[in-house]
Amino acid sequence: MKARIHTLISAISANMYEREHIIALSLLAGAAGMNTFLYGHPGTAKSLISRRIACAFEVAEYFEYLMNRFSTPEEIFGPVSIKALKEDQYIRKTEHYLPKADFAFLDEIWKASPAILNTLLTLVNERIFKNGDMIQQVPLKVLMSASNEIPEPNQGLDALYDRFILRLTVPPIEQATNFHALLQTKPARAKPEVDEALKIKKHELAKWRNQMHEVELPAHVLAVxxxxxxxxxHSYEDHQVYVSDRRWQRIAYLVKAAAFLNERSQVQLNDLFILKHCLWNQVEDVPLVNQAVENAILETGLAFESELEALTIEKEMLEQNILNSFYYTDDVYESYLIRGKEYLRAVTNLDHHYKDKVLYLELNKMGTKKDFFAVDESGEEIRGIVCNFNGSRICTLKGGYYGLEETVSPYIKHSKGTTRSSVASEVRIDLLQQLKQLEQKLQADVVRIQQRFKTERAALDSPFVQEADIQQLQQGMQQQLERYQLQMQDCARLEQLCRS
Incomplete structure (x- = not known):
């Protein structure tokens, strides 16, 4: 099936420059029974895209109409039967009109009158058409619409617009090579040659749509x-993008359809890039939606059930414990016990009367902002000098014979960051054991993540996802594994430290 869909897309995309992805997604929506809205300026081949999509299906009745504000219900739903009117019955002759079509394209849909749009809402939503006293079942399988405008909110069009699940912008050709090719070729045909064996038959469509419901949404996809x-x-306080519950449900079915046509029984992360074309309401929503979808896939989807964040925190705590065990984490001062109190030794050269004078500063005063007197080695206060640490570890001395000022630093026995002279063997053994357990957890998590990535990588190729999105996902997978590798390298470094 996957090869058939690829070939079918190639056939109906012939000479449709920079429209291949739009055609692929429109085909997906058609196969899933989801309505498509094409938004773009006049002359960007929106009508041609619809006709090409129709060529991919077995179509008994194709209906196409360019709407305007003067369009009447008769032009869409069929003229009133004069014969029935004479018999006091208001019945439309729907043959060859929308109620009898199995594939329909409504161009400039938002220009239609409220009378048309209200009837259209019931027809699209329930696939029925009230014709006089009769309820007529509508065989519509695929509906596409287009416009060069988007309905403004609160104009009475929200309900109908909400039924168009796939929303595609159709820009002018951008690449110079494609533009030059367009200039040099004949206008693309509305009906390219498509092998009948490739076309999606009515009985296939009914069968496929039932099977699409059976495709699973795994936990990591639901998390995305x-x-x-x-x-x-919640992310955009000044600009919320509203998506109804109904649309969410149908979007989920659309990505299930993408997985099914790729011969998979589960939706994968790459299928979720399709959501970029389903969630926006206004053009200004597009960049916000794109960012939300891409970030959710790359951050939440790839990291689902990953213990990397928790294991990284565990490693950082263990690393701090190792550093505390092997290195001095703060300056250690040489202290002296004088008259039952701990003192720090410092030398002052406040003036020639105090040249190379040894002072002892009370340890408890360090970090405070109170004045105090130093003592000599016998514990007697030296009242000629006023001391103050000023909330720091450097002491300011004021006074002497000339009222001068000087700063002194107490003698440091072990500086912060220097290696401890000895570490108990039982401490080393315990730290090495904790490191080994952490490495085992990281390795087990890597194996599990690699297995999931391997399964998804084998089926990343999809005609409904652009190459740039697939590459982005592959890079995200690689970066996730590299983050694990960095943590394992860190563990090896810490192990070496413990053994040295």
């Missing part, structure tokens, strides 16, 4: 949905 919903609801 949760994250995207949270980001759209």
């Amino acid at each position: 949905f949760d994250e995207i919903k949270q980001r759209l609801n």
Whole structure:
């Protein structure tokens, strides 16, 4: 099936420059029974895209109409039967009109009158058409619409707009090579040659749509949905992107359809890039939606069930413990016990009367802002000099015979960061054991993550996801594994430290 879909997309995309991805997504929506809205300036091949998509399906009745503000219901739903009217019945002749179509394209849909749009809402939502006293079942399988404008909020069009799950912008051709090719070729045909064996048949469509429901949404995919919903609801205080519960449900079905057409029984992270084309309402939403989807996939999706954050915190705590055991984490001062109190030794050269004078500063005064007197080695106060640490570890001396000022630093026995002379063997053994346990946890997590990535990497290729998105996902996978590698290298470094 996957090869068939690839070939089918290639066939209907022939000479459609920079429209291949739009056509692929529109085909996906058509296969899933989800409505598509194409937004773009006039002349960007929106109508042609719809006709090409119709060529991919077995279509019994194709209906296309360019709407305007003067369009009447008769032009869309069929003229009123004169014969029935004579019999006092208001019945439309729907043959060859929208109620009888199985594939429809409505161009400039938002220009239609309220009478048309209200009837269209019921038809699109329930696939029924009230024709006189009869409820007529509508065989519509695929609906596409287009416009060069987007309905403004609170204009009575929100309900209908909400039914268009896939929303694609169709910009003018951007790349010079494609533009030159466009200039030199004939206008693209509306109906390219498509092998009948490739076309999606009606019986296949019904069967596939039932099977698409059976595709699973694994836990890490559901976590990404949760994250995207949270980001759209709360991340942008001045600009919220509203997505109805109904649309969320149908978006989930659309990504299930993508997995199914790729011959998978589960949705993968790469399928979720499709959400970028389903969640925006206005053009200004697009960059916000793109960012929310990409970040959720790369951050929440790839990191799902990963213990890396917790293990990193555990490693950092263990590293601090190791450093505390092997290095002095603070300056250690030489202290002296004088008259039952601890003192720090310092030397002053405040003036020639105090040249190379040894002072003893009370340890408890360090870090305070109170004045005090130093003592000599016998514990007698030296009242000629006023001392103050000023909230620091450097002491300011004031006084002497000339009222001078000087700063002194107490003698440091072991400076911060220097290696401890000895560490107990039992401490080393305990730290090495903790490191080994941490490495085992990291390795087990890596194996589990690698296995999930391996499964997803084998099926990353999808006609519904752009190459740039796939590359972004691959890079994210690689970066996630590299982060594990860095933590394991850190463990090896710490182990070497413990053994040295």
